[in-house]
Amino acid sequence: xxxxxxxxxxxxxxxxxxxxxxxxxxxxxxxxxxxxxxxxxxxxxxxxxxxxxxxxxxxxxxxxxxxxxxxxxxxxxxxxxxxxxxxxxxxxxxxxxxxxxxxxxxxxxxxxxxxxxxxxxxxxxxxxxxxxxxxxxxxxxxxxxxxxxxxxxxxxxxxxxxxxxxxxxxxxxxxxxxxxxxxxxxxxxxxxxxxxxxxxxxxxxxxxxxxxxxxxxxxxxx
Numbered sequence: 275x276x277x278x279x280x281x282x283x284x285x286x287x288x289x290x291x292x293x294x295x296x297x298x299x300x301x302x303x304x305x306x307x308x309x310x311x312x313x314x315x316x317x318x319x320x321x322x323x324x325x326x327x328x329x330x331x332x333x334x335x336x337x338x339x340x341x342x343x344x345x346x347x348x349x350x351x352x353x354x355x356x357x358x359x360x361x362x363x364x365x366x367x368x369x370x371x372x373x374x375x376x377x378x379x380x381x382x383x384x385x386x387x388x389x390x391x392x393x394x395x396x397x398x399x400x401x402x403x404x405x406x407x408x409x410x411x412x413x414x415x416x417x418x419x420x421x422x423x424x425x426x427x428x429x430x431x432x433x434x435x436x437x438x439x440x441x442x443x444x445x446x447x448x449x450x451x452x453x454x455x456x457x458x459x460x461x462x463x464x465x466x467x468x469x470x471x472x473x474x475x476x477x478x479x480x481x482x483x484x485x486x487x488x489x490x491x492x493x494x495x496x
Contacts, residue, residue, distance in 0.1 A: 281299055282299075282300045282303050282304035282319065283298065284300065284315065284317060284332070285297050285298075298333070300317065300319050300323070306344055311374070314327065315328075316355055317348070318340070318346075318357050319344060320343045322339055322342055323340070324340060324348060324357050324372065326355070338370075338372050341366075341383065342360045343362070344357050344359045346394065346395035348396070349396040350374060350398075352417050352418070354373065354380050356371045357370055358395065360434065364387075365387065366391065367388060367407045371403075371417075380418075381419050387409070388409040390408040393405055393406065393408055394436050394438060395436070395437040397437050398417060399440050401418070402423060403415040403417055404445055405438075406436075407432065410430060410431060410432075412457060413425045413426075414445075424461055426457055426463070426464060428455055429449060429451065430451035430453060431451075432449055432450060435475060435476045436475075436476070436477065437478045438478070439481050439486065441481050448488055450473065450475065451469070451472075451474070452470035452473065452474045452490060453470070454470065455467045470488075472494075473490075474489075474491060476491075477489035477490065
């Protein structure tokens with residue numbers, strides 16, 4: 275972020291010699307991180323704009339507006355760019371999908387009403403998009419049309435600095451109170467849950483072999 279102008283700049287640096295390749299200013303502060311797909315980078319900003327930026331030139335291929343602040347990483351899957359925004363005025367978590375090639379909307383935005391506007395970054399797997407949202411539900415949406423496949427209730431909210439993890443058949447979600455859930459990816463049924471009772475703001479579950487790892491706010495790895 276450029277503190278003088280209250281905007282962020284996306285910068286490309288060569289791995290070979292660390293020289294700057296290009297520099298592209300955005301329209302607002304960005305906290306989403308960068309998602310790479312092919313020769314394009316995708317970012318969101320606090321003004322609600324999602325950008326497609328060419329890795330070769332740094333030029334903005336397209337930009338699209340969302341109804342809220344985009345402060346979690348976007349997902350790119352099956353030719354679609356999916357982002358989650360927080361609308362603090364209407365107390366909604368908004369999920370939108372755009373065509374990767376053109377930036378046109380793929381399906382109508384999904385607005386989830388809740389007291390808080392926190393929601394995880396979207397994750398894609400097997401034709402579904404998975405998010406944890408402020409109404410304490412983990413949702414699976416159809417990638418092609420955005421329809422809800424299932425929604426499973428958790429005990430607490432989800433941080434926007436987290437995302438979900440997968441194995442071949444399951445989705446793993448960690449809520450902000452340290453509850454870890456294993457859900458069936460096909461229908462959302464809870465296979466098990468374990469409650470660590472520790473604040474979990476910036477850690478995503480990681481599946482490794484037959485174990486799932488989770489970092490806690492006090493520095494422990496479980």
